[in-house]
Amino acid sequence: MMQSKTRMSTIALAVKMVVATTAFGVMGAASAAAPDTTRVIVAFKPGAKANVKAAVAAAKGNVKHEIFGMDAMAIEVPAVALKGLQNNPNVQYVEEDVIRKPFALTSPSTGTPYATGQLVPYGIKMVQADQLPDTNATNRKVCIIDSGMNRDHEDLVGNVVTGEYDAGTGWWYNDEDGHGTHVAGTIAAVNNSGVGVVGVNANKKLKLHIVKVFGANGWAYSSTLASAANKCGAAGSNVISMSLGGGRKTKTEENAFNSLQSKGVLSIAAAGNDGNTVISYPAGYASVMMVGALDENKAWATFSQYNSAVEISGPGVAVLSTVPMGTGSEAVLTVGTTSYAPGAMEGSPAVVRTGALADFGIGDQVNASVSGKVCLIARGTVDFATKVSNCQASGGVGAVVYNNVAGAFGGTLGTTVTSIPSVTATDVEGAAMANQLGQSATVGIKASNYAYFDGTSMATPHVSAVAALVWSYFPTCTGAQIRSSLTKSAEDLGTAGRDTKYGFGLVRAKAAYDRIASLGCGN
Template sequence: MMRWGLLGLLTLSACGLDDTGNLLPSEQACPGATPHGAPLPEAPQGLADGRERFLVRYAAASTVDAPQVSFLGGQVRSVYQQVPALVARLSPREHAALASAPGVVGIEPDLPRYALGWPAVPPPALLRARSRTGHVDEYTPGLNRVQAPAVWDADHNGVLDDGAPTGEGIKVCIIDSGMDPGHPELKEAYLDGWDFVEGDAEPWDRTAQGQPGSGHGTHVAGIIAAQLGSDGQPGPGVHRHGVVGVAPGAKLLIARVLNTEGRAWLGDILSALDWCQRQGAHIASLSLGGPQPSPLEQAAFQTAEAHGMLVIAAAGNSGGALEYPAALPSVLAVGAVDADSARAPFSCQGGNLTLMAPGVDVRSSILTGTGAVSEVALGGTAHASRALFMAPSGHQTRPLVDCGEAHTARTCRGATCEGFVAYIQRSTVSLSDQLTHVMRQGATAALIANTRDEGGLPDLALDDWGPWVPAAVVSHSSGVQLRQRLGAEVDVTLHPSDYASLTGTSMATPHVAGVAALVWSRRPSLTAAQVRYLLVSAAKDLGPPGKDPEHGHGLVQAKASLDMLGTWP
């Protein structure tokens, strides 16, 4: 990620084209094609002073000795209250001295964890046309598939039913990238938060300098608790009140652990888990993970379970084995299904996979103004399109130029440094690289042609908030029509929006967290184990009969879970 900081340092000169319109190999890009001075990535904490991050575990709470670590020269970052451990930065000498100290039973490296959204481009089978949202436009297809409106708006009149469970009284702690405090969907739901990246009480998804993050945590938060009837900026063609969450009455505790590059330290995640418990969270939702296990991580999540918190985590997006912490037995692991309730091929699998939920093309809140709704027209004819996530809003009317697969900065036939709309064929080249290559040739907007017309348009994302040009993906059929009009003026407009449609097990996880909040709010005396039992027992079976490693117990169902609860004494 964050490739654009490096691009901003490139030396640019006047563009030179051969007689076919391609950039000459010896020439650089058009002047100003990529802005100078783009921010560099956040520097990872690490080896500048020879120290690295470690998790230090003790035999008992009474033996945890932070002053001793400091006396040896180590730098203590956190001391955990729920498990006898601390996280510290240690040099090799300090590590060796601490390993033999009284009460220390183990020292392990602090591990990286990552946001689990934006998987690789999904195969065409996933790209179905978006379902109609039923009687109320705020109700997303995913919301309906988990039966949330059937719980709190049984007559589908757009009004919460009196006395219906909405998640009221339940605290959901979101351990993620933080959130946008100004988003209209989330103001009422936000209760409290802490930033474990920057160490303050403002868990907002941005750097100290104001550079925005990905909006990952804001998207997760909206799936759980977006408010009915809020007035976010949707963009043209979208319902003016945006979306509603699975449990609009739940309160959100926000623990920011992911930096703006989508990276976290396990030590900070464990600190956040500790904080969630102290805040009285009923549920913790983690749309993040990593491939490496940790003994201390296992102990910490077991402790959270033992103390009565229901921990829900994303399975992962590699299509392989479950990521951690989802792979831990104490965690409810969530995989993703598509619009047909079939397992998404990117969704990880394994014996601890518990439930499935919608995770493809999920619409929710995003950092205000950073989403976009696209409009593409040529000769007065509109073409189906979807804005690339992280592409900026803006408007361009320029000639359409064929750039092929844009695998290098020499593929646009007819490029001009005065500006054009690049027509790009989707390929194995990353979207960010494709866009970079056409921008260096002078493109001021770009259209990505979908490779096949199996349903609707994919939700494609760039790697970061780089200095991109407005860009959108168009359907295969529209792409064919546009390509027949190369050289004609095409209008590309991206309208700013407070919402975006994204894909990943990150999006599936908060659906389950929201359903758990609904069930728990119906009977607050339930234990976490009882809530989990209800969700698992009432799930809609998918795949082979019974639990299986690809689908767990099946698709989470809110109404069915509450119906089952109604049979209990």
């Protein structure tokens, strides 16, 4: 089982493999405004930058970020100075520089269309990426605004990638958070036999441009996003993918995305993960396509924000993709000669232990008979932390908690700290292991290069990658026409027609291609 993130999920990985919420940083290191000061965006008249900077200095303020491609800057000033700046004849408007945040099941390939030994995340087939080759993708570029990308990742090496240096967050190829690398994997993880997963565009043809806007500190401002989007445009990007957002709009961001739309760029962003009706931005701007999340059964993900602005949906629950090398985790479980596909118990230490498998009931009591053994524990009545703690207190070296209803499940130890590894198993696996008591069992958590993430952050790159894939076949179409074609060819889900949870429905690559091939770009 791989590590899960963004909204935690522990889903079993039925293969053997050695394999959001942060927010984004600013040009200078992200930090909250000092007490009695406020951070705002000041838009000024063309040619008035020097005069406005002088006014900011006179007000005992500081310029924090000059917005790339716009006559605007983010400043931090004493709150009492705001009125004077608003009345300055060189200033067009002043607005709050609000915070923006990111909103993170497979089958083995049979050899067609992906190499044998590849894991195919369920979302790849769900969006029909396996039905539309990325032969022409060299004519498209996707810009990913996120936490950067681990360019040396075994499953991303070979892609055509460019990126930006940021004075606050550093080089685009260093991803301290993992979020951006996960997004990049969904878009373009490489079809390389025996290594990891595949992305929507899996054959190293699609061009990527990475703008790193957040680091390990966890948040930043809308001014940074406006700059980042403009940099995407300046780099010649066709599609901008943004797995991030926040609850309030700004005129500066809206102007940036409106301008990019007028230049033919298709901007796509996450709806948000709070499970309410709040409209997040930038997804809520008319010039940006808002993406909601679905699970592997095409059901609405309960964390996905729902409102009239949701336009389209993509896979966003238990999405397996790349994370910086060695930062993910994989659950392992073998009993005798049988290898199982466990889930990781959240909070388990990353260790692997071996001992004879022993029945530990429901784990409600300490029992010295399991000393030196692996505890097989039935789910039910007692919380997971107590079950694993009792196993440890009994001298057990590891714990396996199996389900008392059908299917896999995710467990957490909460604030309880244990020294023994613990994993979860399905009811079927538990029944099988009950017939293997006394056999040697190996259980644990080990480092991985992949992880399961949940979130509209994961749905967004599916849609962005499909947009680029379809567009590569029809490069004379405009971004607006591709956007319209994606919605008109989406698989209608939920209430008939557009609705607040699914938008127009599930994005589908082959269906969109067929529609344009039959009806043309503008229909």
